[in-house]
Amino acid sequence: MDQNELKKAVARAAAQYVKERLDDRMIIGVGTGSTANLFIEYLGEFRDDIYATVASSEETARRLKALGIEVMDLNAAPEVSIYVDGADEANKYLQLIKGGGGALTREKIIAAVAREFVCIADGSKMVDVLGTFPLPVEVIPMARSYVGREIVKLGGDPVYRDGCITDNGNIIIDIHNMNIVDPRTLEQQLNQITGVVTNGLFALRPADKLILGTKDGLRTLTAD
Numbered sequence: 001m002d003q004n005e006l007k008k009a010v011a012r013a014a015a016q017y018v019k020e021r022l023d024d025r026m027i028i029g030v031g032t033g034s035t036a037n038l039f040i041e042y043l044g045e046f047r048d049d050i051y052a053t054v055a056s057s058e059e060t061a062r063r064l065k066a067l068g069i070e071v072m073d074l075n076a077a078p079e080v081s082i083y084v085d086g087a088d089e090a091n092k093y094l095q096l097i098k099g100g101g102g103a104l105t106r107e108k109i110i111a112a113v114a115r116e117f118v119c120i121a122d123g124s125k126m127v128d129v130l131g132t133f134p135l136p137v138e139v140i141p142m143a144r145s146y147v148g149r150e151i152v153k154l155g156g157d158p159v160y161r162d163g164c165i166t167d168n169g170n171i172i173i174d175i176h177n178m179n180i181v182d183p184r185t186l187e188q189q190l191n192q193i194t195g196v197v198t199n200g201l202f203a204l205r206p207a208d209k210l211i212l213g214t215k216d217g218l219r220t221l222t223a224d
């Protein structure tokens with residue numbers, strides 16, 4: 001199976017997982033990216049049974065609405081039962097790097113609210129130590145240079161993501177060349193830099209379940 005087929009397999013498995021737990025008031029959190037897009041397509045197969053979703057990006061909202069699936073403002077959602085999203089990297093503690101698509105802040109907000117966070121990824125995303133994939137940081141535009149200098153002090157190489165404006169009107173700085181041995185501490189350190197909105201480390205709130213697509217089949221890892 002190639003990478004896209006592995007993505008399809010995990011997206012299908014996550015849709016099945018959601019379908020088995022549906023009830024008539026269930027609100028589903030939906031992530032962003034190519035794997036999440038495949039998940040959206042599988043949700044379309046039982047759209048009439050879905051009460052509502054919350055979307056982690058404008059693009060995801062557009063795709064859901066195009067299928068006729070209700071998209072709710074998160075502030076109007078009393079709770080989010082299951083949030084399904086992809087990742088750029090994952091470790092065995094289900095700590096993640098996310099934000100390759102620039103949607104990290106809304107993704108993190110939905111992950112914070114969700115009762116269960118199910119991450120879906122092809123096997124290439126599994127790593128021993130996070131950080132080979134550049135870590136995205138969403139930054140208020142006027143703080144760009146200052147935040148870059150603070151990132152250098154933490155040992156990373158900040159690279160401005162040219163041309164990327166987030167759904168929140170901010171910019172992205174990608175941190176290259178960081179061996180992230182203590183993801184929880186780094187997540188907090190980055191968030192304490194004035195001008196940082198959030199960063200793409202999901203270590204303080206890792207996934208609860210990781211459905212991983214490998215050439216030997218699907219593996220489901222849990223946080224405990």
Ligand SMILES: O=C(CO)[C@H](O)[C@H](O)COP(=O)(O)O
Pocket residue numbers: 031032033034035036085086087088097098099100101102103104107
């Ligand atoms: O965090 C994300 C978007 O901000 C995505 O989940 C992440 O980039 C993985 O994307 P893909 O499924 O396309 O590999």
